[in-house]
Amino acid sequence: MPTDGLNETTATSETAPSNFIRDIIIRDIQNGKNDGRVHTRFPPEPNGYLHIGHAKSICLNFGLAKDFGGKCNLRFDDTNPSKEETEYVDSIIKDVRWLGFDWEDRIFYASDYFEQLFQWAVQLIKQGQAYVCDLTADQVRETRGTTTEPGIESPYRNRSVEENLDLFHRMRAGEFPDGSRTLRSKIDMASPNFNMRDPVMYRILRAEHHRTGNDWLIYPMYDYAHGECDSIEGITHSICTLEFEDHRPLYDWYVKSLGIHQPQQIEFDRLNITNTMLSKRKLLLLVQKGFVSGWDDPRMPTLSGIRRRGYTPEAIRNFCGSIGVSKSNGVIELALLEHHIREDLNKRARRVMAVIDPIKVVIDNYPEGQTEEHIAPNHPDAPEMGERAVPFSKVLYIERDDFREVPPPKYPRLYPGQEVRLRYAYFVKCVGVEKDENGEVTVVHCTYDPASRGGDSPDGRKVKSTIHWVSAEHALNFEARLYENLLLEDAPQSEDLATQLNPNSLVVKANAKIEPSAKGSAPNTHFQFERVGYFNVDLDSTDEKLVCNRTVQLRDAWAKIEKKAK
């Protein structure tokens, strides 16, 4: 049986459309900049799990490198030990690989460069471009100025090079308490760009680092570290999101002051998707507060979450390739992501019949105790995927929604007096119902036409619809987990997450039925439950109990018709 979990690593063959970053690279190559090299990097901070927004950046960086015959590094931006953990490093490695990208031996960490970064800071001190400041965090903030007023220069700004060197080395040696001093760049307290108002380069922080342990008591800030890390690795195009536009002058200031290789920072728009939370901070909150079962809850937009949900790397790559890259911050419709997962799963998912919300059907004229098998293809358009036998007997289950005692106008499915086709089996006609004391239909009685075996009547008569079914005696009981958006359609703009969450984001159908061929399916096997949706086998599934996640529903024209009727 084909399982495709972590083995789906074939690269996308999409022809990439033009975008402004490609234009820049093409121009750079033409001008012989960087000797025509293209070298990018994907630089996550290991402080959480990767989500679909990161997938855009991953596909962009690795994709650009591939398309231009260059390289792309994986680098962990681990300069803040108080937030970072090995668990996150491991998950990021797994997720990038799962998405189908390869960094060969180029996996790096900002922490690999701590000593070099320290030496460069010393160089900047010697050049008179950095100083040790004794102001507290509050004082730094108070003296930073406002949008209309310049900041106030620190009283420690003009310390001698010798004193700065001495103090900075003593910061490293642990002579001062956390937060008592910082190393700052001496730039311009009057700059209209706050990032240039003597930004902090190093802070004193006694926290165990997931890689360097307690070797360091001072840690470089992102702004100080990032350009140099890029420079060390020979990065040519340092691609990041729009909010770093204001940081670019500082990025350039450091590499220029140091006289080292200068990568070009290019900013693009972060991915936003309707009704989808793509903030690491908020996702962490969802996990911590128990609103979801974990980072890999199938409702999460994390790569581990959507992987568990049944999304494939191909679908995600195709999606990322189709959304484009620009500098305007837009919001992609969730429907586009769903389109790509349907498109991919339609090609690969084995068809199977499963009934999510069963209602019993008795074929009155079918012999008691008799069983027969009907042959069904595993994929309507892919004969090479084979076929399987589906057992049929007197008592069946069909979808509750496929029967109406009183049909609405134009209802094509089963109702008293109406004949439909049981897929791959027989024509059946509803001849009556049984009800419980509440008037609820409990059993639907039908008769079948033995001549229609296989699903077609020799007299050429047509039916309006074909419905799916399972044999009650042979079907496997299973648990279907149906997902909707985690966020409410009209989520209030509030910091209180609870008020924004959809109470129906997970509906468990513990009494669902599936044809026996699904027995023993491995986790992450993709199925199309015909006429219902794409599902995959969940991690929680065991030999005794099959558990399936609804990845995405099939497009449903009838639902639209019904909605309009209301």
Place this chain on the structure above:
RNA sequence: UGGGAGAUCGUUCAAUGGUAGGACAGCAGACUCUGACUCUGCUUAUCGGGGUUCGAGUCCCUGUCUCCCAGCCA
């Protein structure tokens, strides 16, 4: 009200001074043993006002709107 960035179909990305195009969504139809898939057709856009030009989404001026920035986070 300082600085930075952006504005093209409902959404999103193209069009690099020369026929405004694709994808998704929507609508209509064909096909169908999945109201799925597939196929066909259709609707809909250059933020406003000036200017340059034979010709402007693209260049210039001006206005409007949106997003980002005052962490010892990244």
